[in-house]
Amino acid sequence: MVSIEGQCDPRFEKVREAFAANFETRGEVGAATAVMLNGRPVVDLWGGHMEKERTRPWTRDTLVNVYSTTKGLTAICAHRLVDVGALDLDAPVARYWPEFARAGKEKIPVRSLLSHRAGLPAIGKPLPAEAVCDWDAMCAALAEQEPWWEPGTKHGYHAITFGWLVGEVVRRISGMSLGSFFRKEIAEPLALDCHIGLDARHDSRTAEVIPAPPLPPDQADFMRQAMEQGAGLMGKALNNPPFLERRNAVNSRQWRAAEVPAANAHTTARSLARLYGALAIGGELDGVRVLTPAGIERCYTEQSFGPDAVLIIQTRFGSGFMLTQPGWPLGQNPRVFGHPGAGGSIGFADPDARIGFGYTMNQMAQGIVTFERSGAITRALYECLIG
Numbered sequence: 001m002v003s004i005e006g007q008c009d010p011r012f013e014k015v016r017e018a019f020a021a022n023f024e025t026r027g028e029v030g031a032a033t034a035v036m037l038n039g040r041p042v043v044d045l046w047g048g049h050m051e052k053e054r055t056r057p058w059t060r061d062t063l064v065n066v067y068s069t070t071k072g073l074t075a076i077c078a079h080r081l082v083d084v085g086a087l088d089l090d091a092p093v094a095r096y097w098p099e100f101a102r103a104g105k106e107k108i109p110v111r112s113l114l115s116h117r118a119g120l121p122a123i124g125k126p127l128p129a130e131a132v133c134d135w136d137a138m139c140a141a142l143a144e145q146e147p148w149w150e151p152g153t154k155h156g157y158h159a160i161t162f163g164w165l166v167g168e169v170v171r172r173i174s175g176m177s178l179g180s181f182f183r184k185e186i187a188e189p190l191a192l193d194c195h196i197g198l199d200a201r202h203d204s205r206t207a208e209v210i211p212a213p214p215l216p217p218d219q220a221d222f223m224r225q226a227m228e229q230g231a232g233l234m235g236k237a238l239n240n241p242p243f244l245e246r247r248n249a250v251n252s253r254q255w256r257a258a259e260v261p262a263a264n265a266h267t268t269a270r271s272l273a274r275l276y277g278a279l280a281i282g283g284e285l286d287g288v289r290v291l292t293p294a295g296i297e298r299c300y301t302e303q304s305f306g307p308d309a310v311l312i313i314q315t316r317f318g319s320g321f322m323l324t325q326p327g328w329p330l331g332q333n334p335r336v337f338g339h340p341g342a343g344g345s346i347g348f349a350d351p352d353a354r355i356g357f358g359y360t361m362n363q364m365a366q367g368i369v370t371f372e373r374s375g376a377i378t379r380a381l382y383e384c385l386i387g
Contacts, residue, residue: 006032006045006060011384015043018380022373023048030058030207031361032269033377036277038354039285043381044270050362051208061193063266064207064360065250067341070196070265072348074163075114075320075339076275077170077181079295086173089114089298089319093165096172097139103146112151113158113165114320115303119147120165121158121310122236132243133258135177138164148233149309155317156309159237163262166320179259189288192275194267198256206266209250212343212364237310263341269358272347276338277356279349296351300337311368328369331357332382346374353385 002023008016022028030048050056081087089111094101112118123141131137167178174181179197187194278285283296300318308315316325321337324330330338331350338348343364348357359374
């Protein structure tokens with residue numbers, strides 16, 4: 001039995017039970033979950049261990065890499081610039097990033113970067129593994145890249161390139177790296193323990209990401225096949241540069257220190273819930289304005305829905321955020337927006353229920369996106385809200 005620590009309003013006891021069940025029946029090793037309701041914390045729980053050997057307990061302030069959950073944080077930075085009039089989503093990317101106009105990309109609007117419609121989910125030429133941690137090298141490669149499809153005609157998940165594409169626009173406008181902009185404009189004012197580019201002083205409280213167990217022999221591992229083959233668009237999107245195929249790469253100091261704004265935020269569930277909790281109540285929390293109501297509406301307004309040109313499944317996106325859809329239920333109301341991460345982490349806002357939700361964990365689960373563990377908790381959460 002894993003000891004569950006933290007606080008939980010008695011009204012949400014089912015949430016605590018669902019969280020505990022993740023350790024008992026769903027293979028969880030270390031995790032945390034948090035809920036904000038009407039701008040106030042009602043759930044803040046953690047349990048388990050920080051590494052596979054289970055010698056170090058997960059604590060209140062344990063950080064962990066959350067993969068694509070990072071995309072929501074990056075998108076908020078772009079929307080913040082829109083709110084202050086510094087960024088026009090319908091303007092060409094090249095207005096802010098002139099070099100981007102190469103290879104027929106001069107007319108691609110910023111909106112297409114956020115909605116995965118730019119046709120730039122991968123870089124064609126092979127890149128060295130270390131390039132993933134080299135901002136200038138990645139942006140130069142994207143500026144040179146010809147779109148894989150006519151921009152705007154369809155959408156496909158920009159799994160890693162999303163971060164440099166949106167992040168470079170933020171950098172060109174603000175003069176700050178995406179990680180610095182997020183820290184100064186959002187994390188510090190809102191008192192978030194959330195980092196895109198993690199300082200070494202935090203390593204001792206950062207959990208080890210544990211690889212997903214192998215699938216049963218009768219189930220095809222499409223993600224692994226894509227990583228190993230690398231020839232198709234999905235393989236290139238996930239594995240060029242091939243840094244993450246290295247053993248334990250995600251736990252390295254090199255990965256943690258880099259700014260990869262599509263995939264390497266390190267955070268607590270509490271911070272995800274607090275950030276999205278602010279967006280769930282109109283964009284302001286404790287006197288700190290994150291986004292305007294108009295900015296929040298941009299987040300959940302559908303931009304892309306249907307067959308995904310990269311993942312070969314159906315996906316649905318707003319401007320920078322994944323939206324709830326059949327089979328991928330972020331929440332149970334139509335305006336829910338946020339982003340999940342590979343392995344099982346997630347953060348989302350539900351403006352109708354006025355909740356912000358965060359889930360972080362270190363035991364990776366199989367699949368492109370998995371809601372087994374977070375979904376068990378959110379189902380319990382909505383049951384509590386109704387009851």
